[in-house]
Amino acid sequence: MAIELLPDWMTGLEEEDVSFIKKFILASGSLKEVAAQYGVTYPTVRLRLDRLIQKIRIGEDTAADPYIATIKRLVVNDKLDFDTAKLLIAEYKRTKGTDLG
The missing domain is CATH 1.10.10 (Arc Repressor Mutant, subunit A)
Structure with a gap:
């Protein structure tokens, strides 16, 4: 395949x-x-x-924002803790928001 x-x-x-x-x-x-x-x-x-199920849902989100999907995938695979992931995503969204304005 x-x-x-x-x-x-x-x-x-x-x-x-x-x-x-x-x-x-x-x-x-x-x-x-x-x-x-x-x-x-x-x-x-x-x-x-x-x-x-979480991995599949994250896979569906990849097209929307690959960075956030990667962070979520790391959490699901126990490669990154949840609190750190939340901080990374929040900072990414904040930075992305300021880059647009």
Whole structure:
């Protein structure tokens, strides 16, 4: 599958995310079955799904503002803490607002 054939929301996903989506679909959306396949608890799979949902939403926001989408993606991937992200986004918006005026 060529990258240019992927929908925009999928381009930011990692290979393991796509594998999870495949398992989820093949399990007919059963988180219990996916948990059994991975050998983890239901809450663990639920958290994984919630993070994947966040990644997809962030991917949809990328076109609107790639910088903010990147910051959000770093938070979702635990590479940046939430408070720092809020400060970076606020400063970016403030600077961007003053550049326009």
